[in-house]
Amino acid sequence: MLAPVLHLPARAARPVVDGFAGLGRHSTFYARVLAAVPTVLVRHWRHVLRHVNDISFGSASLLAGGGTIGVVFAMSAVASTQIGLEGYRGLDIIGLSPMTGLMSALVNTREIAPVVASVALAAKVGTGFTAQLGAMRISDEIDALETMAVPSVPFLVSTRMAAAVLAVVPLYLVGLFASYAATSLAVVQLKGQSSGTYDYYFQLLLTPADVGFSLLKAVIFAVIITLVHCGHGFHATGGPEGVGKAAGRALRTSIVTIAIVDVLLTLTIWGTQPTLPGVGA
């Protein structure tokens, strides 16, 4: 009679305990992945190079952007067109539309380009990682690797991590270029602002330090994306459908993490009262 009542607290606590268990399992996984990165750069450098190629150009159909470089370029360009148009509209209501160039230099560099490029990277490369590793897990290929005494985490995940960090720098710079070009095109061609005015404010507010911090953000996001997506793929269960579901959960986790880490990085780098370089005051 008393037994079911005694089980109640245990049953109520189970989701919490499971949550902590998952957190612990993923954290241990992340630590093992990161710790093995220096080793794989020496031992498996051929695999790292192969992954760099897969990440940058990939083998996807042309309709889905044709490789990550196309996806990053397209999404950055379209998002930054919006920045140009909305920024012009926003500054126009306080009569400052000639200063739209600062929107590109400031908002593109600090927030939009890193976040949009990372969302594109998560969608293209991240879900790809989950799909590959998940398919290997459910067809017992990962267990086969372990049986052959190949350490699976360094071989499969740390190589991808090294490759993602190597590949993200040029990919992100392409995305940043697309952002600047698209905003400039939107403001100068669509809104008809003089290109001299636009370029003046753009160059006044664009500092090398900001571009460096922006690249740092992108690299940090790439590390987060690789860890989260590989973690979900590596621990996938439940057949073909489970792999797809793991991809969705990984994408949700990485987008939320990117949004939160972005704010924390912005506050860390530029403070709560960021100043505009070059405008004085």
Place this chain on the structure above:
Amino acid sequence: MTFTPPPTRTAVGDAFAQAGMLLSFTASTVAALGRTVARRRLAWRDVLEQTWFLASVTTFPSLLVTVPLGVVVALNVGSMAGQLGAEGYGGAVVAFVVVAQASPLICALMISGVGGSAVCADLGARTIREEVDAMEVMGIPALERFVVPRLIAAVVVTTLLACLVMAVGIGASYGFQTLVLGDSPGAFLSSLTEFSRVEDFVIAEIKAAAFGVIAALVACFKGLTAKGGPSGVGDAVNEAVVLAFILVFVANTVLTELYAAIVPARGAY
């Protein structure tokens, strides 16, 4: 109704074949929607189940993304407006950035990334196990039974979620600007109400619904055309997410520009 790609040799040919199949899939789905409504055999239970499922997986992550976004908007606008001597301008920016741009886009990312991948995985697994073919043989059309309920559910969830995201986004931006940056609450609220328009809200809802349609159609299309075992389902999910993200970003620009051309901007600060 089957969608098998014709054998193509070039990447360009493949892209056009896929685009054409997606268009014909869309047309068939619209026809199926008309048929189910006209013959009153819409699968209400499926619609409810899918709506509940999509709402339960997308709501919490959307709100978790919205709060940092509101803070970022407040931070960047606050710094700029403060230096240009336009305090209280934050409210005006929030009125059209969060309401018209951010809320539909966040819903779109969540519905196509989280909801769409789950839908695609579910349908893809059923396709490679030939359950969908078995249903077709039994006379149950996959488009009416699978795609139409998911399409309706996605539209319902995105339109409702957009409202929630707007409320939380404006709240986060307001809270950060007044409590952390120490701006005047009255100035924020007065510029917010001055520059808010019903049209902005309506276009945001239209956009959210359009993004829901895109996400549901792409996820179902990729799921129902999955092939090649477990890794095929994974690849289908990957392609569905990428394609939906690109289409949503392009649709956002197109809809925003159409709207700006139809409804002129109002007021001066």
